[in-house]
Amino acid sequence: MTDATYDALIVGAGHNGLACAAYLASGGRKVLVLEAGERPGGLAATREFAEGFRVSAAAHLLNMLSPEVAKELALERHGLAYAARNLKTVVLPGNGRQLVIDGDRLEGASANDQAAFTEFQRRMRRYAKVLNRFCARPFPHLTERRGRDNRLLAKLAWDVRTLGKADMRELLRIGAINIHDVAEEQFENPLLKAALSMDAVLGSHMGPRSPNTVYAYLHRHLNDDGQGPALVKGGMGALGDAFAAAAEAAGATIRYGARIASIDLTDCRAAGVTLADGTNLAAALVVSNADLKSTFQLVGPLNLDAGFVRRVHNFRARGVTAKLHLALDGLPEFRGLNPADAGSRLLAATTMDGIEGAFNHAKYGECSPQPVMEVTIATVHDDSLAPPGKHVLSAVAQYAPYALKAGWRAGRETFMHSCLSQLEALAPGIGEQVIAAELLTPPDLEARFGLRGGHWHHGEIALDQALFTRPVPGANHYATPVPGLYLCGASAHPGGGLLGLAGRNAAKAILAGADAA
């Protein structure tokens, strides 16, 4: 069947694909979104993993969503609601005194650390605000002399200039070192240093001493209002539903269970797609929410220049993050944790060296025997996710390398055991409360959500893969070397996390008639 009813076909209904669909449809384009899975949202998903127990299956905390996207797409009118906002972060010490980060306020730290933290937050928020201006729009072309690009570049340069001499100098200094050294020189409390390091390394193939960790920290704080993350009511899938409702309200059509087997070219130009069931669909534009490597696999290397194929191959997208889900018979009791804080963002990482030590294993294709974790128990705030009196624990656990040397068949049990042992040390008796457990490894995330390498950001967030170089030269302005084919997912600028900006920027670039640089 040939269908040329649509101006644009979008590969994938992740939140970015749906944002792109909504903006394109609002711009008058006829859009069809084709999603391999049965639900919208991609990694913004809620899933029943044991009878009666539902969990945010990948992303579990909302801390980056662009307020412009949320407002323009009226996500709250389309059903987005919060089970809790402004969550505290609590670093679980195992024994001794815990550290609580509540906005800019610290509990369990010295007056010196409080003063240093207030100043650190002020500075980082200023940097993130400027970075956000670079991220909230398509990045201007650096090498072309187009008036629009030149004006935008001048504006961005002015934004940096407004930081002032001291903050600008400090940005250059800390950008060139790493989060370990920054935290070490400014703070005393090891739990605080560990918390800042976790913000920099979550989802990435990096330890606190890795280069690029300061940039990764700033990226995570892009839309930071200083208030702490939120939990979406009904799990993160409700965010996907809201994006889908917004796209449909704008006029886009979404088809589920529609896996794309190839992106088809006519006269070297993207002209449509073929679904796994053999259906051909034609359109003038194909926009991919799939990650970079998957997208160009769908195009086929023979249709691409060898140099570009090499760049795609070299794009670093080695996932190291696993997701642990526990169905619990009751609320676990964490040592030293005020029960009123059980619904906070809990960090199981007590020192920077502990995080670095956990990362060291990943460098050699091994899982960390003592993983570090970001834990949420959403059922404290949202009783729709589990039967009465029961709870669901969701943990982002690192480091679990995609290409595990021993293979995941052998490694799964071991890593699950390591995670449970860490939790048992923090919440004695939790093991006895477990009714069901599930571990999603990076290969599982790849299989379930179609992201090659199972990487949180579809590819490492690092300066060589950021801003005007993301994802790779030739595909760094949403347009690609294949005319008519665009990227709109986390592989594209400004990268991963639930921002909605890659989708919005891609739509803006397409509506403005973007070509590959």
Ligand SMILES: Cc1cc2nc3c(=O)[nH]c(=O)nc-3n(C[C@H](O)[C@H](O)[C@H](O)COP(=O)(O)OP(=O)(O)OC[C@H]3O[C@@H](n4cnc5c(N)ncnc54)[C@H](O)[C@@H]3O)c2cc1C
């Ligand atoms: C374990 C984990 C935890 C995370 N935790 C957080 C968090 O707490 N907070 C946060 O902000 N971010 C988090 N992230 C990151 C965030 O979830 C992602 O960066 C973001 O969701 C990417 O969105 P996207 O729309 O670009 O892509 P995706 O959500 O990956 O969507 C891509 C879509 O394309 C579809 N697709 C792919 N190939 C095809 C094909 N051939 N045919 C049809 N459809 C196809 C997929 O099925 C999918 O629906 C986490 C990521 C992971 C992996």
